[in-house]
Amino acid sequence: MLDANQMKDVLKNNCVNLRFHARGGQGGVTAADLCVEAYDGFGVSQPKFGAERMGSPTMSFVRLSKNYDLVRSNEQVYSPHFVSVLDESLLSEIDVTAGMAEGGWLIVNTTMNQTEIEMTLGKKNLNIATIDATNIAMEVLGRNITNTIILGALVRVSNIFTMDELADAIMARFKGELAGKNVKAIKRAFEETCLYESPSSIKIDFTKDTKVPWQQVSLGLPGYKDLDLAGVWYTDTNIIKVGSDQVNTGSWGEWNIIWDEEKCTNCAQCWYICPDFAIVIVKDDEKAGKYKMAGIDQFHCKSCQNCIEVCPVKAISKELKQGPGSCAVPES
Numbered sequence: 001m002l003d004a005n006q007m008k009d010v011l012k013n014n015c016v017n018l019r020f021h022a023r024g025g026q027g028g029v030t031a032a033d034l035c036v037e038a039y040d041g042f043g044v045s046q047p048k049f050g051a052e053r054m055g056s057p058t059m060s061f062v063r064l065s066k067n068y069d070l071v072r073s074n075e076q077v078y079s080p081h082f083v084s085v086l087d088e089s090l091l092s093e094i095d096v097t098a099g100m101a102e103g104g105w106l107i108v109n110t111t112m113n114q115t116e117i118e119m120t121l122g123k124k125n126l127n128i129a130t131i132d133a134t135n136i137a138m139e140v141l142g143r144n145i146t147n148t149i150i151l152g153a154l155v156r157v158s159n160i161f162t163m164d165e166l167a168d169a170i171m172a173r174f175k176g177e178l179a180g181k182n183v184k185a186i187k188r189a190f191e192e193t194c195l196y197e198s199p200s201s202i203k204i205d206f207t208k209d210t211k212v213p214w215q216q217v218s219l220g221l222p223g224y225k226d227l228d229l230a231g232v233w234y235t236d237t238n239i240i241k242v243g244s245d246q247v248n249t250g251s252w253g254e255w256n257i258i259w260d261e262e263k264c265t266n267c268a269q270c271w272y273i274c275p276d277f278a279i280v281i282v283k284d285d286e287k288a289g290k291y292k293m294a295g296i297d298q299f300h301c302k303s304c305q306n307c308i309e310v311c312p313v314k315a316i317s318k319e320l321k322q323g324p325g326s327c328a329v330p331e332s
């Protein structure tokens, strides 16, 4: 475990990555935001939103560093150094240790001990911190909201920011009595956190996932016409197994988007506006160095209809997809 000065040194030239696992309604996003607000440096906090509803598993990501360039990434954290789990039932549902950097810490709201957690996860030699945040929440806050409380345990194992900095962030975000109760709760969490250091004593590898390099795009020379269909950036396949071209965004939409070659004037406005690179263009054999429109890539077209809006000659239209996935009401 690093002390406060060692962690300060790490943060000068590295990005410290955090991931929060919670259930919808437990405040995982707020916990992530509070980390950025408490940290005396640069940070980004990003939730991953899907079709969440109350009780469904959620994830939030945080990047912190003194180096502005290192936190400038809108990708999720793939190799967290600290993972906080707000609900112990997630341990058997989600791979909460996925991608964890060697020597990283798993912080769990639970009454289980290290052995029980490792048996639940089917993994050994983890650095584990446990805190009965639910009990503290019920006693101090009067309700089972554990998002601030887990941060008290995070401070204890990480030293990324101090308890005073966390208390200030809480006082700035919450009001009156609620703010005071939350500060009291994090202080209790700090004291009551149980630490189980792995016997392997591996130091945390802070070089991992500091930033995923963009391998295809050169700054100032994007070469955008060479991008794959739906491909935004290639990534390091050791970290992310598939590129964005493998993601079937075409399954999201209710509409088939139809291109009329006869009407199309090749103005390329649809190509510029398509958020998914789903407008297919090919080299024009008759005009050297020029491209021409060739159709719609249905695998990636999510039917946002931007292209329909922008086409000046109404060469793009839509028709409702058929089948159980279709939920749009036909327009008259």
Ligand code: SF4
Binding pocket: 257, 273, 274, 275, 276, 277, 278, 279, 296, 300, 301, 302, 303, 304, 305, 306, 307, 308
């Ligand atoms: S509907 Fe949206 S995603 Fe599909 S081709 Fe048009 S702009 Fe692209």
Ligand code: SF4
Binding pocket: 259, 263, 264, 265, 266, 267, 268, 269, 270, 271, 293, 310, 311, 312, 313, 314, 315, 316
């Ligand atoms: S905006 Fe319309 S006319 Fe222009 S390239 Fe696209 S389909 Fe063709």
